Amino acid sequence: MTSMSGPEDWAASPVDAVDPRARPTMKNVAALAGVGVKTVSRVINGEPNVSPATVARVRAAAESLDFHPDLHAGNLRRADGRSSTLGLLVGSVGNPFSGAMHRAIEDLASARGVAVFASSLDDDPDREEVAVSAFLRRRVDGLILTTVSKSQGYLLPELRRGTPLVFVDREPAGVQADVVVSDNAAGAAAATRHLLSYGHRRIAFLGDRTDIQTAQERRRGFLEELGRAGVATADIPVITGLHDEDAANRALIALLESEHPPTAVFSSQNLITIGAVRGLRERGAHHTVALVGFDDVPLADLLEPGVTVVAQNPYEIGRLAAARIFARLDGDRSAGRTYVVPTELITRGSGEMRPK
Amino acid sequence: MTSMSGPEDWAASPVDAVDPRARPTMKNVAALAGVGVKTVSRVINGEPNVSPATVARVRAAAESLDFHPDLHAGNLRRADGRSSTLGLLVGSVGNPFSGAMHRAIEDLASARGVAVFASSLDDDPDREEVAVSAFLRRRVDGLILTTVSKSQGYLLPELRRGTPLVFVDREPAGVQADVVVSDNAAGAAAATRHLLSYGHRRIAFLGDRTDIQTAQERRRGFLEELGRAGVATADIPVITGLHDEDAANRALIALLESEHPPTAVFSSQNLITIGAVRGLRERGAHHTVALVGFDDVPLADLLEPGVTVVAQNPYEIGRLAAARIFARLDGDRSAGRTYVVPTELITRGSGEMRPK
DNA sequence: TCCGGTCCTGACATCGATGTCACAGTTTGG
DNA sequence: CCAAACTGTGACATCGATGTCAGGACCGGA
Numbered sequence: 098m099t100s101m102s103g104p105e106d107w108a109a110s111p112v113d114a115v116d117p118r119a120r121p122t123m124k125n126v127a128a129l130a131g132v133g134v135k136t137v138s139r140v141i142n143g144e145p146n147v148s149p150a151t152v153a154r155v156r157a158a159a160e161s162l163d164f165h166p167d168l169h170a171g172n173l174r175r176a177d178g179r180s181s182t183l184g185l186l187v188g189s190v191g192n193p194f195s196g197a198m199h200r201a202i203e204d205l206a207s208a209r210g211v212a213v214f215a216s217s218l219d220d221d222p223d224r225e226e227v228a229v230s231a232f233l234r235r236r237v238d239g240l241i242l243t244t245v246s247k248s249q250g251y252l253l254p255e256l257r258r259g260t261p262l263v264f265v266d267r268e269p270a271g272v273q274a275d276v277v278v279s280d281n282a283a284g285a286a287a288a289t290r291h292l293l294s295y296g297h298r299r300i301a302f303l304g305d306r307t308d309i310q311t312a313q314e315r316r317r318g319f320l321e322e323l324g325r326a327g328v329a330t331a332d333i334p335v336i337t338g339l340h341d342e343d344a345a346n347r348a349l350i351a352l353l354e355s356e357h358p359p360t361a362v363f364s365s366q367n368l369i370t371i372g373a374v375r376g377l378r379e380r381g382a383h384h385t386v387a388l389v390g391f392d393d394v395p396l397a398d399l400l401e402p403g404v405t406v407v408a409q410n411p412y413e414i415g416r417l418a419a420a421r422i423f424a425r426l427d428g429d430r431s432a433g434r435t436y437v438v439p440t441e442l443i444t445r446g447s448g449e450m451r452p453k
Numbered sequence: 454m455t456s457m458s459g460p461e462d463w464a465a466s467p468v469d470a471v472d473p474r475a476r477p478t479m480k481n482v483a484a485l486a487g488v489g490v491k492t493v494s495r496v497i498n499g500e501p502n503v504s505p506a507t508v509a510r511v512r513a514a515a516e517s518l519d520f521h522p523d524l525h526a527g528n529l530r531r532a533d534g535r536s537s538t539l540g541l542l543v544g545s546v547g548n549p550f551s552g553a554m555h556r557a558i559e560d561l562a563s564a565r566g567v568a569v570f571a572s573s574l575d576d577d578p579d580r581e582e583v584a585v586s587a588f589l590r591r592r593v594d595g596l597i598l599t600t601v602s603k604s605q606g607y608l609l610p611e612l613r614r615g616t617p618l619v620f621v622d623r624e625p626a627g628v629q630a631d632v633v634v635s636d637n638a639a640g641a642a643a644a645t646r647h648l649l650s651y652g653h654r655r656i657a658f659l660g661d662r663t664d665i666q667t668a669q670e671r672r673r674g675f676l677e678e679l680g681r682a683g684v685a686t687a688d689i690p691v692i693t694g695l696h697d698e699d700a701a702n703r704a705l706i707a708l709l710e711s712e713h714p715p716t717a718v719f720s721s722q723n724l725i726t727i728g729a730v731r732g733l734r735e736r737g738a739h740h741t742v743a744l745v746g747f748d749d750v751p752l753a754d755l756l757e758p759g760v761t762v763v764a765q766n767p768y769e770i771g772r773l774a775a776a777r778i779f780a781r782l783d784g785d786r787s788a789g790r791t792y793v794v795p796t797e798l799i800t801r802g803s804g805e806m807r808p809k
Numbered sequence: 810t811c812c813g814g815t816c817c818t819g820a821c822a823t824c825g826a827t828g829t830c831a832c833a834g835t836t837t838g839g
Numbered sequence: 840c841c842a843a844a845c846t847g848t849g850a851c852a853t854c855g856a857t858g859t860c861a862g863g864a865c866c867g868g869a
Contacts, residue, residue, distance in 0.1 A: 163610035169525030170825035191556035200547035254519035489819040526855035
């Protein structure tokens with residue numbers, strides 16, 4: 098009769114009914130293997146002191162049920178309570194700079210079986226706290242963040258609890274923690290020095306929104322270098338608040354059409370550089386006005402002229418950040434430090450033109 | 454004496470000691486607010502029937518302890534058991550195509566309070582099952598994946614359990630589920646037709662590894678279009694197995710140096726297109742040999758000549774995939790369907806040269 | 810005044826796993 | 840040969856939350 102039993106009979110059968118829509122638990126595996134749940138737990142986690150025969154039976158049962166243990170249920174009771182999960186907050190996951198950082202972090206993380214949550218902020222401070230809270234509710238083991246809000250003081254309690262925190266790309270305010278940044282001021286100074294060395298004195302600065310910390314740093318590096326070179330900065334065109342390609346494009350064209358157009362341009366962010374390249378081309382000035390950009394741009398070497406840039410190293414920034422997180426998870430209790438990743442001037446042509 | 458009590462006194466105080474290193478639970482909040490845990494739960498989850506005064510007390514207590522509820526502990530008991538988490542498997546999070554898809558998915562997800570895990574596979578089949586298992590252990594509500602393994606049959610039990618599954622960019626084998634892909638064959642055919650219309654007959658094909666499903670489709674589209682045009686495909690150079698810029702570069706140079714160099718090239722993937730552009734330039738052939746690429750390339754319009762491409766729409770692919778996941782989570786039980794996202798031919802110069 | 814219905818609240822079982830501990834059987838060592 | 844140590848195993852409490860349910864306070868209407 099067993100093979101003929103109706104559905105209600107089946108559902109009431111002593112062995113837990115194998116409903117394909119139900120997710121199997123250790124209890125189900127244990128029942129099928131004829132052992133206790135704790136033994137299943139031991140087998141799944143590779144703990145010692147289980148006889149080979151039992152291991153085999155449990156493995157077979159788990160396999161046949163397609164059992165996947167619930168990591169979070171385990172963490173609830175587990176001693177260290179680690180979720181093997183990291184949270185990453187970036188400008189946008191669609192942006193190549195963020196992508197390279199993300200990839201580096203993932204490379205270190207996946208080697209340790211750690212999964213990575215990523216969230217885009219679009220430089221919107223309101224989204225920052227929401228995103229952090231979403232990660233905290235999911236009990237991430239650590240947080241890597243590109244800061245946009247004015248102050249990160251709201252993270253202090255979390256930091257005190259021992260959650261590793263690393264700020265990348267931008268320095269935090271109101272928190273003492275690990276920080277990994279590019280050498281923004283020095284890179285900007287190097288770009289400026291490069292243009293000065295080719296004889297430029299009238300160098301325009303195209304900058305991002307001034308509430309972004311790196312944008313300030315780059316402007317500072319630019320102006321300080323001009324100061325060191327004895328160039329009066331009073332009549333130097335310093336344009337800020339550009340946040341996309343289009344704004345940069347328009348700003349550059351306005352500059353070219355101004356009374357005293359610059360002989361060189363320092364564009365302090367990759368989208369701004371692209372907007373500037375477009376502007377120069379539209380006005381046919383790409384072979385006369387010099388350009389150096391901050392942050393590398395894809396295919397910059399294939400343009401004519403190639404675009405000279407101060408390249409950042411986003412992969413290295415991500416790598417260092419992830420390394421810091423894991424060092425702290427492994428017990429490092431040293432004070433938070435700032436790690437500076439050097440930038441590199443890559444000359445490709447656009448920055449090596451002399452003023453006409 | 455209270456204000457003078459020593460640390461051990463403090464630790465043993467009847468009110469649970471407020472250890473800043475301990476993560477507060479609802480129990481702690483309840484104790485501080487002088488209510489039961491269930492009431493805290495009600496307040497935190499915005500359930501009705503709690504007096505305004507109690508709500509205020511609980512909120513204040515939660516705030517002062519910096520309490521963040523444990524989402525996963527809640528899910529354990531919660532009826533639907535949703536983790537508000539999605540898993541995404543892509544080629545590489547550092548790749549702009551993946552980045553755009555990822556961003557689209559995140560945009561829909563974050564509007565619903567859903568967090569997104571991303572993992573890179575580097576087209577390595579071994580990593581696929583590991584990554585999927587990592588997501589399953591974390592109880593993601595749905596899975597969006599760019600497939601690399603031969604068969605996705607191992608996902609069948611999960612699919613039967615009702616976990617929404619969407620395959621993006623590449624069609625799965627052995628599973629019937631939602632699929633979102635570009636129109637690879639049609640796009641390749643359009644590119645080929647475009648080159649034919651400019652009089653080319655000797656068109657070389659540069660392709661990716663043939664175990665990648667989209668690579669096969671694009672080759673098929675190319676060859677079928679030649680067939681329709683009555684061009685004998687026997688002596689058409691079809692080179693496959695190119696998986697990076699360098700390999701493409703070398704292959705193209707070899708073609709140019711062969712006995713009968715092609716008058717046009719169809720490069721069927723973005724890295725291959727970049728390698729091809731480099732090769733043409735190195736041999737000074739970029740103004741004589743036509744080129745059309747599959748998949749857009751950043752700054753392609755600023756090159757000289759601009760690179761004509763068949764552009765995919767990764768954002769739309771991601772958007773559709775996420776929309777399907779959420780539709781299924783919302784109860785859609787219809788059979789899995791394939792959604793084809795159209796490609797678009799963008800003419801910029803490199804594809805509009807006639808054979809010399 | 811009494812009854813039934815809201816409103817507010819907390820005790821308790823429970824979700825799926827792991828930590829602790831107890832216990833039986835088997836070795837080991839003196 | 841027996842105590843001590845080790846091996847293999849499962850019962851049970853527990854992690855942090857939510858679902859269920861029951862009970863007391865308070866309301867309006869008969």
